[in-house]
Amino acid sequence: MVAVFMALIMTKRLSAIVALILVPIVVALLCGFGMGVGGMIVQGVITVAPTAAVLMFAVFYFGIMIDAGLFAPLVRKVLSLVGGDPRKVALGTAAVAAMVSLDGDGATTALVTITAFLPIYRQLGMNPLILAVLLGSSNAIINMVPWGGPLARLAAVLQVDPNAIFLPLIPVMVVGLLGVAGIAWHLGTLERRRLGVQAIDATAHLADEDAAAIARPRLWWANLILTVAVLAAAILRLAPLPVVFMAGLALAVTLNYPRLSEQRERLAAHAPAVMGIVALVFAAASFTGVLEGTGMVAAMGAGFLNVLPASWGPHLGVVTAVASGPMTFFLSNDAFFFGIVPTLAEAGQAYGLAPEEIARASLLGQTVHVLSPLVAAVYLVAGLLNVDIGAMQRFGLKWAVGLMALMMIAAVAFGAVPLAGRALTPAASPAAVSSSVP
Secondary structure, rough: OOOHHHHHHHHHOOOHHHHHHHHHHHHHHHHHOHHHHHHHHHHHHHHHHHHHHHHHHHHHHHHHHHHHHHOOOHHHHHHHHOOOHHHHHHHHHHHHHHHHHHHHHHHHHHHHHHHHHHHHHHHHOHHHHHHHHHHHHHEEEEEOOOOHHHHHHHHHHHOOOHHHHHHHHHHHHHHHHHHHHHHHHHHHHHHHHOOOOOOOOOOOOOOOHHHHHOOOHHHHEEEEEEHHHHHHHHOOOOOHHHHHHHHHHHHHHHHHHHHHHHHHHHHHHHHHHHHHHHHHHHHHHHHHHHHOOOHHHHHHHHHHHHOOOOOHHHHHHHHHHHHHHHHHHOOOOOHHHHHHHHHHHHHHHHHOOOHHHHHHHHOOOHHHHHHOOOOOHHHHHHHHHOOHHHHHHHHHHHHHHHHHHHHHHHHHHHHOOOOOOOOOOOOHHHHHHHHHOO
């Protein structure tokens, strides 16, 4: 089932949504599970419903905040500070990309960041590939938030609380962002030596009548306070994540667009991005429901244990982290998170590793994944910057691998990914897990 699913989406014979729904149904019917398939899928839908709710309302929330102009003064301030200094421009690129990435949508991050900075890169003569690297790296790290696509997929497929995966990753993400700042400083310094510091008006190109019509600059402080409160409530678990973002969206849209017609217009503007993500999560319920209900996950985990060298087993968290980069480069996130990670998580439990620890390890390759030819945003960025995708990959891959290695070290140091599994009871031994599978 996993192999067919991966082959169909990698060869683009089917979309991820269609493959996630049809492949497990067909396989389960062929394996003789008959009428029980429906119950498995419904159970999967029930399990992923909270995750889908978080995604839907979080993406709507941050989309409304971008419309209202929450990030606009920050972008203008950054641009006014960077001026014509290539090193400051590079640092500003990383900062703005990280801020805008909070909406969980890579396309929005690319559009906002490139619109703000590409004219400056062109005026100064800076290499646009630097913009691509800093944009992708910042987005990959920030997109590890619970309402981002990668973590949401993991929470759905492993049936764990998104915060259980996310909270221990916060210091790792901070280290990763510091690494991006270091790359920006280095590349910006090289460009500064080549081009020098020039006198330009960095904010002259930002006039946009359409954006100005829906912006709410007088409500900036209110929006900032609301956003800080929403994020604090989410991180501190003051309420379940779906409730936090449902309430946040209701307050945000009422505060900024009190008229019903305006609310409809803003929600409709962001609906395509939201529905694409939510539909994918619910489609995944078909795959994960059948994977769990038929016993495939347990059987795959036991099979994996039979071929895994015994000396590697306790270090499966680190093994997963190392593998996550190349696997998500050559596979899509859907194929890796839905097809491979459940097997690794099942095997990890036999070595005393919790599913959320394997989940965190599997996220560390995202800086490499964002350069994959299977990622649609790669083509968007290449098109906006007018650069060759191959050149973008050659220029950025070494920095992506370096960031991945840095975050792996941080994950082990902070305990987000254990260097070795905990001691096992006899009942939890690999042999016991293998023998328990029918």
